[in-house]
Amino acid sequence: MTARKLLSGLIATAGTLALSTGLVAAEDEVRVAAISGYFSQGFGISIMQGLEQAQADLGIDLTIVDTGNRALDYEEQFNNLAQGSYDLIFVMGWELVDALSKTAEANPDTRFIFIDGVLEGDTMTYIDFLEEEGSYMVGALAGLLAQEGVAPFANGPELGFVGGRDIPVIRNFLMGMQQGVADNAPDVRVVDVFAGTFDDPAKGSELAMALFGQGIGTIYQAAGPTGEGVLQAAAAAGAFAVGVDIDQCPSAPGAMLGSMLKRADIAVYDVIEGHVTGTAPVVPGTVQVGVASGGVELKICEDILDQIPQDILDQVEAIREGIVSGEIAVALND
Template identity: 35%
Template sequence: MKKRLLCIALACLMIFGLVGCGSKNDSGDSGSGDSKIKVAIVYTGNLGDKSYNDSCNEGAMKAKKDFGVEIKNLEGTTAEEWEANFLSVCEDGYDLVICSSSNLEEYLKEHAANYPDTKFAIIDTTVEGDNIVSISFAQNQGSFLAGAAAALFTTHTEIEGINDKEIIGWVGGMDIPVLHDFFTGYEQGAKYINPNIKVLQSFAGTWNDPLKGKELALAQYEQGADIVMNVASGTGPGILEGAKEAGKYAIGVDLNQDNDQPGSVITSMMKRVDNACYLAIQSVVEGTFKGNTTSYLTLTDGGVSLTDFSVFKDAVGDKFPQDIMDKLKEIEEKIVSGEIVVENYPGFGQNK
């Protein structure tokens, strides 16, 4: 009881300390009537990133349309806001609280047991608990395909902007384990094609700074990379803009970003965060929610994939190398069959 009172006090102090945080972060139609299932989604960043957060929101909006649930979105860019938003919805009696990213893991571990009547879901990591479900992805598998694609494209010097150096790049948002899992697959995929390729790596340290993303991407292009993968949420649009400015290329992430800078984005590594959010809500609506369970969405499940390159094909026309598509199809089949085993960053994967 003392711990619960302490949590309530902490939530109040943090919420009042963040002037207007709760009202500022409210988005989405709150619906009407007490009979609706109430779902709160806590974001570690802002909507409008055209990437991870927007994908999660797409799943929530589909669930709202299909099931008539009430949705509340809480956005935040600092750890203080994340914890305050999380505690506030715990206290508000939501049926389901979705922690949209692994940045919320420590708060869920610390506080979920104090709210046994609340159901929790966390995306992109695994947290144990009788009232918690976890949904994560084989982003290493999708990134393996992205790395292979980058390594294949960088050999096609007949395409304007592709140099003769065996160098590609990768820029992440925050330096967290799930992004290292992305990089592990990306590097392995690139080296599967060319063992001698050099893969540059940078972290912006934030999900919300496009200028920083652009700066890091331009630095990698200056070091000889001609293709850089974006894994940076709201920081990512700067990476894609940097590709266009430098006359080079990028790979998008999470949502289909191929049209964000048409002709500069080769493909995007889709990560179906929308499906994860939707499935969590559906389980509560249909009464199938089961705590202490983990879903791991792989290439086989459609949890991750590459886009079809159609936008880039339109941009380069006859210069598009069809042999790359054939090779990527072969690689995908080998991953699905188990002939190619994609490495995980320690602590990630189905057998975590």
């Protein structure tokens, strides 16, 4: 409560300062917009939580734009936003990159913040999640369980990976997992498949069933709604899945080993807070969010936590500390 008072005090001071020096117009609310086609799905929900939290705490003016799915619309939507005098515009979705780049180039003073990737334009800001770090921990945990044959998680020396589309960011998940497995459980192998779509739970379920049928005990999915099918398949097959982006443990209780969280809510909130309070005004460049800043973490599902041997939990915690300290470097070989 006091923190909030302090904060609003800060904003008020910043506002009056700006007013008295004539730096900004009478409008002292920071205007934030966010544009994506995924606000109702996993990662997008997390972004929305961060935005809504910022709206509640920091009193920003918030506009949400859903892109829909027609590629023809994207450029007009970005132009409309660029002309809307917003202070910050969050963008999420790789299919928007082309339209975003064009608009950002034409409006270099508009602060576009691209979530989850780094593009070429040097007038934009990028929030780059180090998903490979969290995926490394997933690989380490599942790999150790498989290598030591811990029931009920292990079922032979193979782990599965189901990706959505075969795009760079999803490859990062796979590479992190493979590295975590290779470093900590060298006898275990990762079998990877890509669904080719993020929107097809039935396909995810089908692919997962095929993998479970091959004797794979645990599958890590990075496939959006397609991945929901993987979780359901794990429950149906009596096997295990690892969720992604948000806490998916409740999706299939008893069949979930954990979730690799990308805390977009924390990252988005931090960026807005830094800008509103003036402690870290948003400038072009890359903001990296990884295990060290708490923006990426592995959450082991509580209902199965007691079935994991303590020594493995200790090893995973040691790995986390290793990543935080920089002792363990998760590299992307692309």
